[in-house]
Amino acid sequence: MAAEELEDFEQPGGLRSFWTGTISFGLVTVPVALYSATRARGTALRMIGPDEAPVQRRYVCSKDEKVLELDDLVRGYEIEKGKFVVVTDDELEAIEPKKSREIDLKLFVDLDEIDPMYFERAYFLVPSSGTNKAYRLLAEVMEKKKQAGIATFVMRAKEYLVAIIAENGILRAETLRFADELRDPGDVGLPKKAKVTAAEAKKYETWIARHTKKLDARELLDDYAERLEKLVAKKQRAKADIVRVPEEAKEESGGEVVDLMAVLSRSLGGGAKRKPTKRKKKSA
Amino acid sequence: MAARAIWKGILKFGTHDVPVKLYSAVQDHTVRFRLLHKTDKQPVKQELVSSESGEVVEYKEVRKAYPLERGRFVILEDEELESLEPEDSRDVEITRFVDPDEVDHRWYERAYFLGPDGDAKAYFAAAAALGKKGKEGIARWVMRDREYAGALRAEDGYLMLIVLRHADEIIDADALKPPGGRELQKREVAMAEQLIEALHGEFDPAQFKDEYRARVVDLVEAKAHGRKPKVVAFRPKKVKEDDIADALQASLAGAKRKAR
Secondary structure (H helix, E strand, O other), X not given: OHHHHHHHHHOOOOOOOOEEEEEEEOOEEEEEEEEEOEOOOOOOOEEEOOOOOEEEEEEXXXXXXXXXXXXXXXXXXXXXXXXXXXXXHHHHHHOOOOOOOEEEOOEEEEHHHOOHHHEEEEEEEEEXXXXXXXXXXXXXXXXXXXXEEEEEEEEOOEEEEEEEXXXXXXXXXXXXXXXXXXXXXXXXXXXOOXXXXXHHXXXXXXXXXXXXXXXXXXXXXXXXXXXXXXXXXXXXXXXXXXXXXXXXXXXXXXXXXXXXXXXXXXXXXXXXXOOHHHOOOOXX | OOOOOOEEEEEEEOOEEEEEEEEEOXXXXXXXXXXXXXXXXXXXXXXXXXXXXXXXXXXXXXXXXXXXXXXXXXXXXHHXXXXXXXXXXXXXXXXXXXXXXHOOHHHEEEEEEEEEOOOHHHHHHHHHHHHHXXXXXXXXXXXXXXXXXXXXXXXXXXXXXXXXXXXHHEOOHHHOOOOXXXXXXXXXXXXXXXXXXXXXXXXXXXXXXXXXXXXXXXXXXXXXOOOXXXXXXXXXXXXXXXXXXXXXXXXXXXXXXXXX
16 A cells, blocks of 8 residues: 555656666766556556546545645654654665666676566666667667676665666666565475476476467457457447546546657657658557 | 465366465565655545545445546446456466567566475476476466466476566567667677676676665664764766767776786
8 A cells, every 4th residue: 555655656647757867888878768668457447436527536644634735745664553754755865876877787697597587577768868879889789699787776766676688779677576585485385396207297298398389479468458348349339327527637547558659769769860750659 | 484375276287287376486575655644744545536526435436437538438337347357267277388588578577486286296297397398388367356377487396477467568669669870880889799798797686685675774773763864965977979989998998807
């Protein structure tokens, strides 16, 4: 709950870059802005009140029930039940590592060496200054050599371990879990490995061999979202339960994807100032 | 302390059933804050209000609506939404096995260990076979009224299931145009390659620690004891593009010195 509240608190909505800073390798620095490369699971449903108007959230004090504005809020850490230490934005910023605005790639590893269990979330990195030569240089070389750059950095009051990966000339930051955030079979309490005879393993091997195919991304589509959309289309045709909402109450949801693509295309195309005609918008 | 299983299911390796328990492989250490009312330092709560009348709306009065274009919504009743939920099942279907490098990194979301639920022999045989073949199974299952897709992997002789994001949650990088510009100079590319080679190493995640988390904990402790935390300001760096070749040269020289 607390995390969600903070999310709302810090993200009043609309698309913006989460973080801007520099990637450095050696003494070369690449100014970048970071954008989410994933979007929320499923379709965001809105909440409608009994008066058929959308509902909004607001904060109230749990003690005096006073309605609060964002300026009335501070972060607190609960040191014991009901007792909080207040921590300000300035204090959190002040303890950020000196190089929190820098993703310093001191280590490059073979991309396939990173165990999939580490991957958490992906972000696109786009060049944030007028020039993009260093960006293109890093992307080209990393992609060619199938390397990932490893570093840590701080974003929105959290430190991330990150793998910088280049694909299709575009740099991505994939946040990784820290080693102490992952359990091993011993931590989980799994039983000791039992001996497996060749014959026992064989029947599974045969099954695996027989069912090895190319990946089909269609298997990863969201069936629930599809059923939801069908239901909506049906109700729409029947003109059932449709409500209209005053313009100002509209939220940013819905337009997110298109906006993101537009922002990314604009930012990525930023270096090609000489040929603005080629800068066309793409949609998902 | 051993973790608690969060779900039980049956891996369907064709006609071979492998009963498994699911355990989270991730333990979150993030420092969580609460939002407080500034003046009385009391936690805040969220309330729902009508955007039209401003009146408080109770959670049980809320209905869900799907946004259409131009500010129109279709209201969906609870029964209608329930009718969309997948049927309960304990089965984890494995639809195919693929080469791990076919699975886009961005799909990986959260890892779970599978442990044997009774038939340990079948479990370890399946894990050994999957490890030997070096494949990932694409798995589908229903857990707590939700459909999941996952990658079934062998991890050091055990089975691991990594939840995969839906394909449509991933923004397609191919649809984006990479930044363009004048062709890169061969010399710069060659130097950048050498630099990356010089910085090449093994991936050892244990060498990276969440130092910021430790600092946040220290900060909270200092404040809890009435001490004043120290403040250091950050100054952004200026970047000059023209110096890339020089910077590469200097970096290479530095990297070589270190290697010696």
